[in-house]
Amino acid sequence: MLSRLHEEKVFKDPVHHSIYVQDLTVWKLINTPEFQRLRRIRQLGTSYLTFHGAEHSRFSHSLGVYEITRKVISQFERNGYSDWPQEEKLLSLCASLLHDVGHGPFSHSIEQIFGTDHEEWTCEVVLGDTEINRVLREIDDRFPDKVAAVIRKKYEKPIVVSLVSSQLDADRMDYLLRDAYFTGVNYGTFDLDRILRVLRPFQGKIVVKDSGMHAVEDYLMSRYQMYWQVYFHPVTRSSEILLRQIFRRASELLASGYAFSFMLDPIRALLSGSVTLAQYMRLDEAMVQTAFGEWAGERDELLADLCRRFLNRRLYKFAPLTGEDRGWLEDVRGEWRRIGLDPSYHMEVDKPEDSPYDVYKPGVLPDSKEKPPILLLDKREELTEISAASDIIRSIAGLHRGNDYIYYPEERVLPHAHLLSSETRARLSI
Amino acid sequence: MLSRLHEEKVFKDPVHHSIYVQDLTVWKLINTPEFQRLRRIRQLGTSYLTFHGAEHSRFSHSLGVYEITRKVISQFERNGYSDWPQEEKLLSLCASLLHDVGHGPFSHSIEQIFGTDHEEWTCEVVLGDTEINRVLREIDDRFPDKVAAVIRKKYEKPIVVSLVSSQLDADRMDYLLRDAYFTGVNYGTFDLDRILRVLRPFQGKIVVKDSGMHAVEDYLMSRYQMYWQVYFHPVTRSSEILLRQIFRRASELLASGYAFSFMLDPIRALLSGSVTLAQYMRLDEAMVQTAFGEWAGERDELLADLCRRFLNRRLYKFAPLTGEDRGWLEDVRGEWRRIGLDPSYHMEVDKPEDSPYDVYKPGVLPDSKEKPPILLLDKREELTEISAASDIIRSIAGLHRGNDYIYYPEERVLPHAHLLSSETRARLSI
């Protein structure tokens, strides 16, 4: 099924040093317009406004996920493990490479506003009228369906799903290392080579040889630190709030018949909730930023202000909230209106604990969308869920952290500080 | 003149670990729209199409240049060198930070096509109706002129110019390290700390303590390798050719009265050679890529094809040329026309030796725009030009390398290979 390239292709990669492409199908997939489009979508959304190095794209992440998968399979093949279905190599590589191809510009924010789902879009790209689909069908007519099944975690051989999507999958391993590298933080580094060496195919799952427990502990502690130091950084949350507000305002305006001085087809479709696959494939962060640049001159002052803020990085200020602040939040809405601010835009409360992220989840309910737990394999071929064996994983598995924060435009509040209640001034440290 | 921030600001940076801002003016400059715009302009232009990690922006490079300058001055101050004019610290920091603020999208390509000059644009940004100008004028009315004088290398104290612009300046030191980090190549690393420790202000120049000669050798060897491994990589040259052809074609179409289905004001101004400062400040790579995305559907098939090629990375193929190929180039133009290709677009010859780059130039003619040579300072306070002291620098100073290449659209030539002369087929290895 695999058709080897005459000469192996090598991508220089800062994280994995080199990325090797040996198969013609993988090479063709990388060169499709749909995959190249990932160059114009940042891996970490607005995080570059917090960590200026975080300008890397989903293109490089996708190559990295592919490379880790390739290395895992290569280890399985070298050792000749009988539990690994060798005929599924190409499927695994393709699913790894393509797993993020349905991401749109600033995906997480857009998904929250418009209810889209990048996993579903990925399947549409794989199954729809695209170059990617055509390349996959060269293998066989059912191949796109198989790739989509892996993406949807429904593929008949669960070991392939486990490889591409688990709590210790190629996706997570690549993004922790890559995001740490590009942001420049120390936290995300763990011993990838060691982990790759202790993965084993076993009875339809990818499990970890028990001697590798410490490397997995290190990986999960990295996750823990990256969540709180990078992914949930309040400055990043602040920029995401602006982004969501821009989309929300633009949708409202479009719905109300407002005449935009600048509009492009795919954006109009996005705002009105009716994007076609072809339109979605034209959407990228360049287009979104260009629209924001033009809207910065719109007559609607709210939209224009939000766009200028986003492009020029004049983010909302934030202050931590505690449980007891909930009552006060109602009061402050009134104060906001009194000083001429719109509480539905100029005051936002963000609760990271609502977030679906967990460093690690030991158990999963049947039929849930949760990813399966990490299992240790001992010499007697018995499996143990890792948090039963590791004190430290048990300790951090359930930890949640993170204050709620209130976000607001500081420079519009400050001039009216004397009109605010003393409680408000205290809570905002004004 | 310096007004210290109440609390030092720290940027996390992958190259320098941390970047420290202690001065209010610097902080304000970073937060201007004109400086934030550098986030939307890549440091290495189209190199990300060769090295996928090279997605870093001029924003992060500019911060890095500022940081190196800050460290150099801090070393001078700690050691109390009398040849360093302490009152010029803020000017040096501002000029370092702002030296690239006049770069436009894909600068080098645009400068070649439209004859613009980013240094002149930098001075316009500093002197014109901008936020940056307003922040600088808070220091004093003549401060913007001083910054512009440093940028133009005309400032009355040459030591400030030497710090910001020489053959061993903060600009070059940052970009070598940064470009190596983000591309993932090994070549650009040298011992920055060691070099920072041996720089000395001396009689109006920045010179190098002679014990640091080896570190400078290492730095110049890094430059040598980076030029030929990264900056002049033929794949990058190929993508720049596409870019220049797109701009050339769009200009031709605009001049001929062609009705574009999509056009934005700043781009129209650029194409017609009449950009205002305000328009230039709106130009960024997001806008250029968005235009290309729309033009990919233009009726003009040549423009549309070039844009699709650029966005989807279907670059021109290349083959090396030797001196004797010059005669053949004329013949191949005829062959190209015979198989329906336009030699003015579908065949480009690129000569890296035309490039102004030198790893190091020992001497400069008076009044030239060349940067002054690197001087070693010995214990008797005598200066020696470094290539007189270092065999290896003398060896590489004059080295030029690099083939000429012919670039062409391979997949449009291949079907007609049988119509080509055997010489052409041999030279292109078809």
Add this chain to the structure above:
Amino acid sequence: MLSRLHEEKVFKDPVHHSIYVQDLTVWKLINTPEFQRLRRIRQLGTSYLTFHGAEHSRFSHSLGVYEITRKVISQFERNGYSDWPQEEKLLSLCASLLHDVGHGPFSHSIEQIFGTDHEEWTCEVVLGDTEINRVLREIDDRFPDKVAAVIRKKYEKPIVVSLVSSQLDADRMDYLLRDAYFTGVNYGTFDLDRILRVLRPFQGKIVVKDSGMHAVEDYLMSRYQMYWQVYFHPVTRSSEILLRQIFRRASELLASGYAFSFMLDPIRALLSGSVTLAQYMRLDEAMVQTAFGEWAGERDELLADLCRRFLNRRLYKFAPLTGEDRGWLEDVRGEWRRIGLDPSYHMEVDKPEDSPYDVYKPGVLPDSKEKPPILLLDKREELTEISAASDIIRSIAGLHRGNDYIYYPEERVLPHAHLLSSETRARLSI
């Protein structure tokens, strides 16, 4: 009190890049025979038999501790914190540099066998008839007493003690980074620069600005991993067992009047428990290894075998024990005798949980020798013990891990395996 060197001395260091010596006293101390002797004592004892890179000496570690202390004080001075007693700089630097100067060869093993205490030896070196004492007395006659008081944690200004010896001191920070670097493991890396930036002198203590909590979490997680991956590695424990047995056997032989074919004065004194300072200063790991090399040919076959094992790395095998194995241990002693082995030498049980190590201890009893806890300083100048603020530190503070192990000479047991009980064979996986 500080007398600056005419020219700063720089040591190249793989961990800190450069180590700067600016003060004449520090420079003289480094050049004493007692300090140079640390080059012949490994930082990690027998760990090089587990991790072959771990051949670094206490010399390089001591320089590293000095350098971190220098950086911390330099940060305090730059920021002009009034809680830092500037006059104590030299004392702090000297105490940091010298804190390990009383270590002997393979210290931990020797301390366990002979009941010596490297801290007391350090004070003897500082106060006794040594070059180090002479250099210190050049400052003033009471200066050696001050240094010894800091080493003993009794100095009148507790902030100096806190700097040199706490749960987040220069010693621990250097050894984690250095041991990780030389062993080649990933686990010991944390963001030293960040921690150095958030340390504050405050009311007689060194505390941590609360914004630095995450960096401290990372540091403590590194400690956790290093303990279990490196410091308590069972192979290292196995080599330490051999070492202790060699010393125990040689002492027994000496006490019994055995005529050694090779003996050196300082070793004889060590074995008989009556070492003078001058003898202790001659002891180093070269001498100990040379003695072992000669003893490898002794007539006493037990001693000879142990020495050959140590030098040729034929270590004892190990098997984990659980609580229920305690009864069995008695039985196995009988079996050992039956097959001709000496249970007091050929069978050793090692219990890491007896070890005094804790990743972090939140509280200390008054008058204990425990190091004080890590305190966070918030904006209102209030202090919080860090485990009260950090879930993850609270989680790992009390964690103990590590099996007990039984160690034994495998190749002497295997030929008699058929004479062992089935329980013993099962427990030893024979």
Add this chain to the structure above:
Amino acid sequence: MLSRLHEEKVFKDPVHHSIYVQDLTVWKLINTPEFQRLRRIRQLGTSYLTFHGAEHSRFSHSLGVYEITRKVISQFERNGYSDWPQEEKLLSLCASLLHDVGHGPFSHSIEQIFGTDHEEWTCEVVLGDTEINRVLREIDDRFPDKVAAVIRKKYEKPIVVSLVSSQLDADRMDYLLRDAYFTGVNYGTFDLDRILRVLRPFQGKIVVKDSGMHAVEDYLMSRYQMYWQVYFHPVTRSSEILLRQIFRRASELLASGYAFSFMLDPIRALLSGSVTLAQYMRLDEAMVQTAFGEWAGERDELLADLCRRFLNRRLYKFAPLTGEDRGWLEDVRGEWRRIGLDPSYHMEVDKPEDSPYDVYKPGVLPDSKEKPPILLLDKREELTEISAASDIIRSIAGLHRGNDYIYYPEERVLPHAHLLSSETRARLSI
């Protein structure tokens, strides 16, 4: 011929991350006393007195050379190159692992004084009455001869010799990277992975695919910098001079019938030029340092002083010499005697240009012991000597650098400075 280990053994290594042992013979060789002895011999001799991190042993280097060879062969096997004789894998691995096993303590100094040759000792270890010989003979009786033939560069298949010993061999690649890592300098890093990828077996030689020329350039520039920054550092030369003088003095004393208060058998044999293999295998740096420690108290004041200097790092001072200083050297001998110094010990002239080191030698005379040049392989299967293709390699191939230096005991000269000629004072900067 290869007998696979039941389970692959992995050594953690700071340079290569992991070192993999898959073959039983290699595993047994590592565990012989002769190979374990390399743990007690430093890779860089006295360089640890210049770069305190350089305490790594020949043990870790030998493992590294083995690992690089293993990777090269693995690449050849993966690609199925027919020019690689697959049956020579084990021989190549054993020769790589063992190539340094004949090194003695402080080898280079001892070889200069006593005319020994570590290559010949290596062959004696391989062929003589040793554990290593016994392990090799388990393969077949002629196997030790084959290993020795490879070491002596006489093996019938030159490609095996080329792999183990050339100007781009596993030995050089490992030591550049390893010495750079442990000294902490920047200079020795090059892209090992890239080089490993472009090596090809071709007509009895290991050659380089021409696309890898730049990586080889980088490697040779690293060599160039390491020679002059690390290997020929004048402080290291100074410590080697002391070492040679100690051995010279001790030999003189032994020859003259002097009664040493401390002597060990292998050292006596070394000093008298009649070491047996068994004695040589007992010699290590621990023993040499122990002897020096004891001799520091000898009655012969010259020997005692030299030993104290070496152990306490009170090295000779040095001053550069130029060609014109040769006449003066005669005069200074007289001055030395006048102030009570012995010019044959207290004044040494060191000429690095006598050294056999070259960064790269393009051509070799037939039958010379020189290593063959590096050859580039192009697509037409033609070979080019690399300096013919690379300007920069041609430039540095012949470069020699390095002053001659005079070394002397400064503190014994200074008190008599007024008795010296003004020329001598000037040349020594006294």
